[in-house]
Amino acid sequence: MKPLVDPRRIRCYNGTAVHRGPVLYWMHREFRAQDNWGLIHARDQALRLQVPLAVVFCLVPAFLGATLRQFDFLLKGLEGSVPALDQANIALILRSGDPSQEMMRCCHEVQPSLVVTDFDPLRIKRQWLQALLRDQAVPVHEVDSRNIVPAWIASPRREYMARTIRPKIHRMLPEMLGPFPKLPAHPHPWPAPPPSLSFADLRTALRVDTSVAPVKGLRPGEAGAREVLDTFLRQRLPRYDQRNDPNKGVCSGLSPYLHFGMIAAQSVVLELTHQGLRGDNVDSFIEELVVRRELSDNFCLYTADYDRIDGFPDWALRTLEQHRNDPRPYLYDQEGFDRAQTHDPLWNAAQRQLVDSGTIHGYMRMYWAKKILEWSPDAAEALRIAIFLNDRYALDGRETNGYTGIAWSIGGVHDRGWSERPIFGTIRYMNESGARRKFDVHRYIRTWSGHQPALVA
Numbered sequence: 001m002k003p004l005v006d007p008r009r010i011r012c013y014n015g016t017a018v019h020r021g022p023v024l025y026w027m028h029r030e031f032r033a034q035d036n037w038g039l040i041h042a043r044d045q046a047l048r049l050q051v052p053l054a055v056v057f058c059l060v061p062a063f064l065g066a067t068l069r070q071f072d073f074l075l076k077g078l079e080g081s082v083p084a085l086d087q088a089n090i091a092l093i094l095r096s097g098d099p100s101q102e103m104m105r106c107c108h109e110v111q112p113s114l115v116v117t118d119f120d121p122l123r124i125k126r127q128w129l130q131a132l133l134r135d136q137a138v139p140v141h142e143v144d145s146r147n148i149v150p151a152w153i154a155s156p157r158r159e160y161m162a163r164t165i166r167p168k169i170h171r172m173l174p175e176m177l178g179p180f181p182k183l184p185a186h187p188h189p190w191p192a193p194p195p196s197l198s199f200a201d202l203r204t205a206l207r208v209d210t211s212v213a214p215v216k217g218l219r220p221g222e223a224g225a226r227e228v229l230d231t232f233l234r235q236r237l238p239r240y241d242q243r244n245d246p247n248k249g250v251c252s253g254l255s256p257y258l259h260f261g262m263i264a265a266q267s268v269v270l271e272l273t274h275q276g277l278r279g280d281n282v283d284s285f286i287e288e289l290v291v292r293r294e295l296s297d298n299f300c301l302y303t304a305d306y307d308r309i310d311g312f313p314d315w316a317l318r319t320l321e322q323h324r325n326d327p328r329p330y331l332y333d334q335e336g337f338d339r340a341q342t343h344d345p346l347w348n349a350a351q352r353q354l355v356d357s358g359t360i361h362g363y364m365r366m367y368w369a370k371k372i373l374e375w376s377p378d379a380a381e382a383l384r385i386a387i388f389l390n391d392r393y394a395l396d397g398r399e400t401n402g403y404t405g406i407a408w409s410i411g412g413v414h415d416r417g418w419s420e421r422p423i424f425g426t427i428r429y430m431n432e433s434g435a436r437r438k439f440d441v442h443r444y445i446r447t448w449s450g451h452q453p454a455l456v457a
């Protein structure tokens with residue numbers, strides 16, 4: 001029987017299954033039941049071994065500065081996938097604590113024949129996987145369900161810029177862009193429900209900052225992602241060429257769903273094809289959704305210091321060092337930025353958009369990060385503050401795109417040198433008059449200055 005998942009998507013550790021315990025799918029990046037290569041592979045393996053299958057989710061009580069906003073989105077979204085898992089006869093095991101420790105405990109309890117898990121290049125996720133592999137002899141399969149062209153296949157090294165990875169991705173897209181098989185009911189259910197916490201238990205176990213409230217008006221989960229995709233394709237994609245105008249609101253709004261894996265980029269591209277959508281706007285959207293997004297995973301996979309200045313290219317480190325002692329016209333600390341108390345109404349509006357809506361428009365995100373560099377004592381501090389704020393308020397934060405976008409803005413990653421200026425050196429500069437040439441900045445400022453930050457305490 002031909003495997004359902006292309007073996008190039010899978011990295012195998014610890015040999016092959018030697019006994020007939022159940023299969024566990026450890027879900028920590030791709031929170032969806034549909035169109036999920038990891039889950040499809042886990043079910044395929046469980047079918048071959050004729051054993052039950054369970055999804056294991058372990059809630060980390062505190063994670064990379066995430067607040068109630070992000071945890072609420074994640075838990076509600078995952079809860080929305082339960083009926084699809086039930087229908088497919090797949091159990092859900094909920095745990096709370098250190099994920100690698102909990103997975104080890106879970107392995108001791110249920111003696112699985114195989115653990116399947118999500119690929120994620122972030123440092124903490126690599127550490128979780130390494131700890132499990134160190135402690136357990138159980139075979140583990142790591143599946144890249146995030147990238148259409150698996151990150152380790154797209155390129156074996158860190159790419160310089162979009163121009164260098166684009167042809168590699170486009171060359172492989174046709175062969176990797178197959179349709180997802182459905183998830184039929186698994187014929188080997190668990191004889192009795194496996195030990196699991198409830199969603200209410202998980203909420204009680206949370207140890208996070210509750211002062212950043214959930215974002216209103218966004219429906220988390222797979223159903224929410226499909227709704228957002230549907231309205232984007234009908235109403236906004238035809239105007240995607242206006243995407244650099246934050247007042248137009250033509251972008252997809254998919255990034256929180258893509259970040260939590262509530263929808264696969266591959267499903268989005270398949271839907272474009274299914275609807276026969278073509279043209280410049282579709283090409284531009286695919287450039288962002290596929291090439292730029294997969295470039296971010298490439299950067300984090302092959303750059304140990306993706307969130308530190310050591311991850312910047314040498315030319316950028318040199319130029320920033322040469323301008324380290326340049327006088328700063330304005331200096332703010334983390335709190336000044338956080339409270340949107342700079343002298344620049346445009347920057348403050350972007351920060352308020354972040355705090356209030358859980359995102360910043362893509363064009364303003366670049367401006368926002370570059371001004372943090374201009375108004376901080378040095379690049380390392382600017383990088384730290386930008387990551388802190390992005391990860392604290394953005395629904396799509398703690399994401400390879402975020403670390404890469406910030407490193408692009410502050411440290412010239414995937415960019416080239418431009419003309420030399422104070423503080424920035426040859427890092428690309430942005431200013432308010434550039435923004436004014438692109439869109440009505442006063443309208444953007446008005447939109448966001450009247451908003452009350454969504455803080456509950």
Ligand SMILES: Cc1cc2nc3c(=O)[nH]c(=O)nc-3n(C[C@H](O)[C@H](O)[C@H](O)COP(=O)(O)OP(=O)(O)OC[C@H]3O[C@@H](n4cnc5c(N)ncnc54)[C@H](O)[C@@H]3O)c2cc1C
Nearest residue numbers: 251252253254255288289292293362369396397401402405
């Ligand atoms: C300083 C800075 C910080 C950023 N932080 C994040 C972050 O935390 N999380 C995040 O997902 N993106 C981040 N980005 C990338 C980009 O700004 C967002 O992905 C985009 O604005 C999300 O809105 P959208 O889904 O409506 O985008 P759309 O324009 O509709 O694009 C569709 C999808 O393509 C991908 N995409 C779009 N632009 C980029 C890009 N420049 N790089 C990589 N992928 C891209 C995203 O997955 C996005 O959801 C950041 C960019 C910068 C400059």
